[in-house]
Amino acid sequence: MKPARILATLFLLLTLGFVGPLPRTIAAETSHASKRSLTETRLEWPTREKLWRTVSLADYNTRVVFGGVTALGAAGGLVGTFLLLRKRSLLSDTVSHCTLPGIAIAFLVSEALGFQDRSLPLLLFGAAATGILGMASVAAIRARSHLKDDAALAIVLSVFFGLGVALMVVIQQLPTGNAAGLSHFIYGKAASMTAGDAQLILYASLAIAFVCGALFKEFKMLCFDTAFAQAQGWPVLALDLALMGLVVAVTVIGLQAVGLLLVVALLIIPAAAARFWSHRLGITLLLATGIGAVSGLVGVIASALFPRLPAGAVIVLAAVFCFAVSFVFGAERGLFRHWLEQRRVGRSVARQHLLRALYEWCERSPRSGKAEAPAQLLDRPVPLEALRTDNHWPESRLRSLLRLGRSEGLLSTDTGGNHAHLTSRGKIEARRATRNHRLWETYLLRYADVAPQHIHHNADQIEHVIDPNIVNELEELLAGQDDVLLVPADPEPPRPGTTGGLAS
Amino acid sequence: MSEPSPEIHPLEVRDLNVAYQTKVVVWDADFDAPAGKLVAIVGPNGAGKSTLLKASLGLLPIASGSVLFFGQPYAKARHRVAYVPQRESVDWDFPVNAVEVVAMGLYRRLGWCRPVSRKERDLAQAALAKVGLADHSTRQISQLSGGQQQRVFLARALVQDADLYLMDEPFASVDAATERAIVEVLRELRSRGKTVVCVHHDLPTVPEYFDHVALLNMRVVAQGPVETTFTAENLRKTYGARLTLLEEAAAAVERARVMTRHRP
Numbered sequence: 001m002k003p004a005r006i007l008a009t010l011f012l013l014l015t016l017g018f019v020g021p022l023p024r025t026i027a028a029e030t031s032h033a034s035k036r037s038l039t040e041t042r043l044e045w046p047t048r049e050k051l052w053r054t055v056s057l058a059d060y061n062t063r064v065v066f067g068g069v070t071a072l073g074a075a076g077g078l079v080g081t082f083l084l085l086r087k088r089s090l091l092s093d094t095v096s097h098c099t100l101p102g103i104a105i106a107f108l109v110s111e112a113l114g115f116q117d118r119s120l121p122l123l124l125f126g127a128a129a130t131g132i133l134g135m136a137s138v139a140a141i142r143a144r145s146h147l148k149d150d151a152a153l154a155i156v157l158s159v160f161f162g163l164g165v166a167l168m169v170v171i172q173q174l175p176t177g178n179a180a181g182l183s184h185f186i187y188g189k190a191a192s193m194t195a196g197d198a199q200l201i202l203y204a205s206l207a208i209a210f211v212c213g214a215l216f217k218e219f220k221m222l223c224f225d226t227a228f229a230q231a232q233g234w235p236v237l238a239l240d241l242a243l244m245g246l247v248v249a250v251t252v253i254g255l256q257a258v259g260l261l262l263v264v265a266l267l268i269i270p271a272a273a274a275r276f277w278s279h280r281l282g283i284t285l286l287l288a289t290g291i292g293a294v295s296g297l298v299g300v301i302a303s304a305l306f307p308r309l310p311a312g313a314v315i316v317l318a319a320v321f322c323f324a325v326s327f328v329f330g331a332e333r334g335l336f337r338h339w340l341e342q343r344r345v346g347r348s349v350a351r352q353h354l355l356r357a358l359y360e361w362c363e364r365s366p367r368s369g370k371a372e373a374p375a376q377l378l379d380r381p382v383p384l385e386a387l388r389t390d391n392h393w394p395e396s397r398l399r400s401l402l403r404l405g406r407s408e409g410l411l412s413t414d415t416g417g418n419h420a421h422l423t424s425r426g427k428i429e430a431r432r433a434t435r436n437h438r439l440w441e442t443y444l445l446r447y448a449d450v451a452p453q454h455i456h457h458n459a460d461q462i463e464h465v466i467d468p469n470i471v472n473e474l475e476e477l478l479a480g481q482d483d484v485l486l487v488p489a490d491p492e493p494p495r496p497g498t499t500g501g502l503a504s
Numbered sequence: 505m506s507e508p509s510p511e512i513h514p515l516e517v518r519d520l521n522v523a524y525q526t527k528v529v530v531w532d533a534d535f536d537a538p539a540g541k542l543v544a545i546v547g548p549n550g551a552g553k554s555t556l557l558k559a560s561l562g563l564l565p566i567a568s569g570s571v572l573f574f575g576q577p578y579a580k581a582r583h584r585v586a587y588v589p590q591r592e593s594v595d596w597d598f599p600v601n602a603v604e605v606v607a608m609g610l611y612r613r614l615g616w617c618r619p620v621s622r623k624e625r626d627l628a629q630a631a632l633a634k635v636g637l638a639d640h641s642t643r644q645i646s647q648l649s650g651g652q653q654q655r656v657f658l659a660r661a662l663v664q665d666a667d668l669y670l671m672d673e674p675f676a677s678v679d680a681a682t683e684r685a686i687v688e689v690l691r692e693l694r695s696r697g698k699t700v701v702c703v704h705h706d707l708p709t710v711p712e713y714f715d716h717v718a719l720l721n722m723r724v725v726a727q728g729p730v731e732t733t734f735t736a737e738n739l740r741k742t743y744g745a746r747l748t749l750l751e752e753a754a755a756a757v758e759r760a761r762v763m764t765r766h767r768p
Contacts, residue, residue: 085598214617221608225594228660231561231587232612233579279644281599470680 046305054304061195066300068198069190069257071205073296073315076254076266077288078212079246084271085223086243091138093264094157096251098134099127100164100260103185104171111174120197124252131248134160188259188312190303201253208246219243220281258312265316266292273323276330295319347404354401355410355433357391358382358422378427381419442474512575514539514668514699515560520569522552522559529555531722538716540697542690544704547720548743553703554590554672556720561587561670573668586666588657590673596646602656603628603641609663631663636685651682658689669693669700676705687713710734
């Protein structure tokens with residue numbers, strides 16, 4: 001997974017390069033937005049000039065904020081993938097809610113110390129502190145009580161968030177007017193980001209990517225098989241703490257852009273979307289990183305063009321769009337692929353039913369006077385009405401089966417529509433289907449304890465799934481019984497190209 | 505704790521007690537796995553078989569007692585011990601393929617932060633070949649059958665090249681091909697002087713697959729060579745008077761008797 005790691009790091013480095021070396025103090029380009037009347041709610045279509053300035057990244061500040069939010073999305077996708085695989089998704093929601101009292105307390109402290117401007121690092125430090133405290137509380141409740149995870153998460157989330165809301169009310173009643181910006185941490189406001197803020201996000205994202213890259217194999221093992229990792233002597237607790245520390249880091253740097261209510265989406269949705277596309281961890285990580293970055297970019301563009309549109313919500317909606325597309329069209333586990341497979345299995349089962357029904361009718365029907373050679377068994381026309389009643393098929397089922405058989409060139413029906421004739425290919429296929437079915441049936445009877453694992457509709461031939469020795473054994477079993485179970489000779493040897501029928 | 509003994513066993517469990525909250529699961533268990541033998545731990549459901557293994561490996565807290573691996577605490581002897589957890593213990597819907605799982609057995613040797621290289625992949629591939637999954641190495645693990653998944657776990661233990669293998673129910677609900685493959689691997693390990701301890705649930709196959717047996721029901725009821733220990737009397741003590749099990753046990757003992765008679 002080396003290339004994946006390199007690519008992930010490169011991606012973030014590129015984001016950094018595109019922002020360029022950052023000077024320290026640059027004011028945000030948000031003033032005009034905040035000066036508008038509060039009663040104005042309609043969305044204004046941006047002027048052509050503004051559109052061009054935004055898309056071409058003409059403003060240095062726009063560039064900075066773009067870089068910051070894109071890096072944030074990328075970091076969220078990266079860490080979120082491990083979090084998702086560790087099955088701790090909801091923990092990130094609890095952690096983000098737990099940051100609110102920390103922000104409030106940090107604000108109160110900075111007021112008490114007499115700072116004039118709100119200091120982002122101090123606020124984020126407070127957020128991280130209570131975020132970690134909340135996470136520790138979850139762990140403690142889980143370890144020291146009989147409560148399950150979900151209850152522990154819900155309790156901690158509501159207690160910390162409640163405390164935060166209470167503190168916010170206190171803050172708003174303070175005489176100083178500095179408190180206005182604090183609500184941005186709840187709902188997010190990317191546009192209020194200064195260059196310094198974006199820089200912080202950027203460096204933090206790089207650090208997060210570096211840790212994920214360095215601990216790639218450790219996290220992989222931790223998420224897949226914790227007990228094994230522990231037995232191998234890896235410090236599982238420390239690894240878990242490192243992973244949760246990354247979650248706190250993403251949450252905290254995401255507070256300003258996305259807000260604590262929605263930052264969970266940044267962690268989970270890109271990761272969940274990426275899971276539909278690949279069965280490789282490295283690729284899943286890259287995709288999640290990419291989806292997160294694109295979502296961030298879309299959100300911040302929208303917020304630059306429409307200052308009244310909340311960037312956090314747009315980022316999340318962009319991620320959700322990617323998720324929806326992945327959910328339906330994902331190459332590995334998407335609905336569409338699932339539906340195609342389902343349909344293919346359905347057709348193959350129907351086809352086998354039809355062929356077997358035809359074979360069995362020929363086998364059962366009274367033979368003509370002179371002894372019939374087995375090769376001629378399937379030469380007779382099969383009366384459709386008898387076929388239908390023997391198999392309890394409704395009229396519609398018979399029609400659809402015949403349509404299937406004709407379209408695949410397995411049979412033809414005579415002009416009156418009363419009889420079906422197997423084509424020469426149909427005869428071969430009918431023999432094969434019947435033989436296969438009977439072998440499977442015998443296998444199920446004989447190996448009832450283990451057989452169900454092996455039954456697979458996609459496997460055209462039993463040899464592709466079952467050990468050939470067992471197939472031979474089954475054939476001998478069948479041959480020993482009376483002629484009802486006479487197995488048609490294997491029409492062709494298994495094709496080597498089609499092995500491995502267990503794929504699902 | 506370690507009194508000098510004539511021979512050091514790969515695994516020595518002394519007076520081991522394990523409890524969940526207040527419920528005792530393993531009680532004063534004494535257990536030795538002799539070197540170079542295939543050892544089965546058998547007992548009824550809930551007898552503490554898996555718990556004994558997990559507690560020995562430090563995965564569960566020990567209430568009292570001691571566990572020594574090659575005469576040393578586990579932390580010192582880790583590199584000589586390989587563990588095969590129960591298949592159900594992990595989520596097989598994880599985005600890795602078979603060879604990546606096997607390579608996890610080499611992570612400790614690799615050390616912190618070093619990525620898996622060509623060399624480790626080759627070793628993992630060779631281990632997969634040993635369990636008959638050479639052409640399944642790039643298959644995503646959820647696409648493998650239960651038995652194949654079990655073999656992937658086995659390969660991950662093999663790649664560690666340990667001296668003692670602890671396996672938790674390796675034969676649980678596997679197909680015939682897997683069962684044969686595992687038995688073959690066990691015998692190959694024995695021929696190289698390795699020791700294997702398996703939690704085993706299938707009484708009838710004990711005499712066929714194993715040399716040594718420990719009968720466990722909270723405490724170790726009896727242990728020793730299969731020929732002398734795997735008796736109807738001991739099984740009754742272990743399983744109690746449960747009728748179906750006793751019948752199974754009787755059949756197993758009968759089989760053991762026949763097997764020993766046929767042994768050279």
